[in-house]
Amino acid sequence: MCKSHTHHTVQLLVSYTQESGLHGTNGLNLQTSYKNLSELRHSTAFCMAWRFYHLTRSKWTSSHAFHKKNLRNFQSMPARTATGAVYLILGALTIEAEIHKRQLSFLYNIVSCDNSTILDLVDRQLIMNMDNQQSFFCKVAGTLAMYDLPSIDSLKQQPPSKLKWKLSVKMALQKYWTKFFLEEIESKTTLVHLDRTLLKIGSVHPVWTSLSSTISDVKKGAVKNRLLTGTYLFESNKHKFSGGKESSLCRLCGTSNEDITHFLLLCPALHQQRKALFSNLKALVCLCDIDSEEGLKTLKRFQTTFGNENVMFVKCDVTDHDSFENVFKQAKRKFGVLDIVVNNAGLLAEDNMRKTMMVNSIGVIEGTQLATHYLNKESGGQGGVVVNISSTAGLTPVFYMPIYVASKYSIVGYTRSVSQNPANKERGMRYTCLCPAFTDTTMFDKKWSDEGEEPPPGFSEEEKKGALHLIEATGVNTVEEVVKGFMTLLEVDDNNGAVMTVTKKHGIQYRHGKPLSHKL
Ligand SMILES: NC(=O)c1ccc[n+]([C@@H]2O[C@H](COP(=O)([O-])OP(=O)(O)OC[C@H]3O[C@@H](n4cnc5c(N)ncnc54)[C@H](O)[C@@H]3O)[C@@H](O)[C@H]2O)c1
Numbered sequence: 148m149c150k151s152h153t154h155h156t157v158q159l160l161v162s163y164t165q166e167s168g169l170h171g172t173n174g175l176n177l178q179t180s181y182k183n184l185s186e187l188r189h190s191t192a193f194c195m196a197w198r199f200y201h202l203t204r205s206k207w208t209s210s211h212a213f214h215k216k217n218l219r220n221f222q223s224m225p226a227r228t229a230t231g232a233v234y235l236i237l238g239a240l241t242i243e244a245e246i247h248k249r250q251l252s253f254l255y256n257i258v259s260c261d262n263s264t265i266l267d268l269v270d271r272q273l274i275m276n277m278d279n280q281q282s283f284f285c286k287v288a289g290t291l292a293m294y295d296l297p298s299i300d301s302l303k304q305q306p307p308s309k310l311k312w313k314l315s316v317k318m319a320l321q322k323y324w325t326k327f328f329l330e331e332i333e334s335k336t337t338l339v340h341l342d343r344t345l346l347k348i349g350s351v352h353p354v355w356t357s358l359s360s361t362i363s364d365v366k367k368g369a370v371k372n373r374l375l376t377g378t379y380l381f382e383s384n385k386h387k388f389s390g391g392k393e394s395s396l397c398r399l400c401g402t403s404n405e406d407i408t409h410f411l412l413l414c415p416a417l418h419q420q421r422k423a424l425f426s427n428l429k430a431l432v433c434l435c436d437i438d439s440e441e442g443l444k445t446l447k448r449f450q451t452t453f454g455n456e457n458v459m460f461v462k463c464d465v466t467d468h469d470s471f472e473n474v475f476k477q478a479k480r481k482f483g484v485l486d487i488v489v490n491n492a493g494l495l496a497e498d499n500m501r502k503t504m505m506v507n508s509i510g511v512i513e514g515t516q517l518a519t520h521y522l523n524k525e526s527g528g529q530g531g532v533v534v535n536i537s538s539t540a541g542l543t544p545v546f547y548m549p550i551y552v553a554s555k556y557s558i559v560g561y562t563r564s565v566s567q568n569p570a571n572k573e574r575g576m577r578y579t580c581l582c583p584a585f586t587d588t589t590m591f592d593k594k595w596s597d598e599g600e601e602p603p604p605g606f607s608e609e610e611k612k613g614a615l616h617l618i619e620a621t622g623v624n625t626v627e628e629v630v631k632g633f634m635t636l637l638e639v640d641d642n643n644g645a646v647m648t649v650t651k652k653h654g655i656q657y658r659h660g661k662p663l664s665h666k667l
């Protein structure tokens with residue numbers, strides 16, 4: 148076959164496959180589409196011819212680009228998808244590897260034949276032509292070395308069976324290219340959610356094999372694939388990139404902006420799918436409180452729902468270092484590893500300035516320091532997140548509860564400062580602060596729901612009226628609304644330093660601009 152013929156076949160191949168688009172929409176499943184590409188008579192002829200030629204860099208580049216484009220088209224991946232993901236998700240070989248495979252098969256056929264004239268010619272080539280970069284034998288010697296395969300000489304002396312040779316070549320190529328692309332994708336931040344253990348050249352990723360070839364399944368696969376490869380465009384991003392022309396509303400539920408948190412955790416339209424997926428996940432929880440009666444009641448409730456072994460309670464006073472550290476020790480002993488700490492203990496006692504500051508401020512600082520010690524990668528932990536519970540009263544003055552306000556302001560400043568420690572990245576730590584407005588909990592109803600009751604300690608009748616007025620004006624969060632904010636803080640892993648408010652009128656909002664960002 149001459150070079151011009153080869154170029155012609157390449158053109159044919161391009162027109163054959165270029166419009167193939169998303170598999171399934173053209174009646175073919177993914178495997179058939181891919182098989183058609185790699186086994187097309189033209190493709191084979193193309194590789195067969197090119198295994199002899201010395202390819203210039205520009206020919207290599209264009210053949211790579213051409214092959215990658217087809218693989219991308221089959222998987223409906225956008226052009227910005229990382230090369231490693233295009234190959235590994237389909238388990239496909241590069242065009243270079245396809246050519247090497249044919250080179251090595253051709254080499255085997257000549258060195259294992261019993262025609263003495265051919266074998267003599269091989270010997271002559273090995274003596275005369277090994278320095279000639281353009282010679283087939285020089286090139287194939289390089290290919291053997293590249294894949295850690297036996298040299299031409301040892302192959303000649305002890306040729307394995309054809310089957311064994313084919314298998315060795317296949318394994319060597321798969322190993323080499325899997326390692327090559329895994330190294331490449333390691334540096335891509337868009338691919339952090341891609342499970343490396345499922346990526347292997349020669350095997351198709353479950354995102355494709357778990358689907359049927361119906362058009363709707365294939366389209367679902369395309370969305371999953373884009374989520375996996377960080378190339379899915381959420382409506383909120385479309386909104387941003389279009390300068391506000393496109394809506395940011397989720398098309399599935401139509402009620403909230405669509406971003407990754409909404410899609411994975413919150414969208415009501417995906418609740419059923421999420422339930423099925425999350426039912427196997429379990430959280431191990433250690434509750435602690437100074438009030439052991441209430442603590443044990445909560446423990447019982449949690450054990451009934453989540454299983455006896457998954458929950459524990461330790462009585463503790465957060466103002467006492469040893470008592471507080473004991474919680475960390477006990478939880479570590481029972482669960483092995485700690486990854487989330489919520490500093491939630493708090494009280495409203497305007498008549499007791501020292502107690503308020505000890506619990507609301509010092510207790511939270513102590514809890515953050517203990518968390519840093521017990522979770523930190525540098526001291527034997529696996530890293531994690533600290534959520535400190537402040538209040539909207541930690542962001543705005545309230546004249547009738549200045550001590551509570553002082554204690555809650557201190558938490559915001561403290562958390563933001565700790566979050567800026569440059570060592571956090573190495574330690575795998577992030578620190579966040581949740582600031583709910585009035586919320587329907589025992590703290591709230593004990594003191595404020597019954598207008599006939601005495602004002603809470605430290606409040607005059609006048610001040611209580613003022614507070615009730617503010618409560619009426621701003622509204623009262625449900626616990627579920629605050630939990631939604633709390634879960635967002637936990638799940639969004641680049642929100643180190645975030646200060647989030649949850650209010651009845653405005654829902655979840657970040658304060659103080661974009662948090663200092665780093666991923667765990
Ligand atoms: N309810 C609201 O309107 C509201 C609004 C914003 C912020 N917050 C904050 O949310 C957090 C939780 O409050 P809540 O509303 O659930 O009230 P809550 O009274 O139900 O919970 C506070 C818990 O802290 C415990 N506690 C108090 N002192 C302690 C100590 N020394 N050691 C250990 N535990 C101690 C209490 O026993 C209680 O169980 C508090 O920090 C509070 O300031 C509450």
Ligand SMILES: CCCCC[C@H](O)/C=C/C=C\C/C=C\C/C=C\CCCC(=O)O
Pocket residue numbers: 495537538539540543545583584585590591594595620621622650651652653
């Ligand atoms: C009432 C008993 C418990 C109160 C604890 C809580 O932490 C206290 C909060 C006190 C005041 C909140 C201060 C101001 C409210 C400001 C904004 C909230 C609503 C904003 C909005 O509606 O936009």
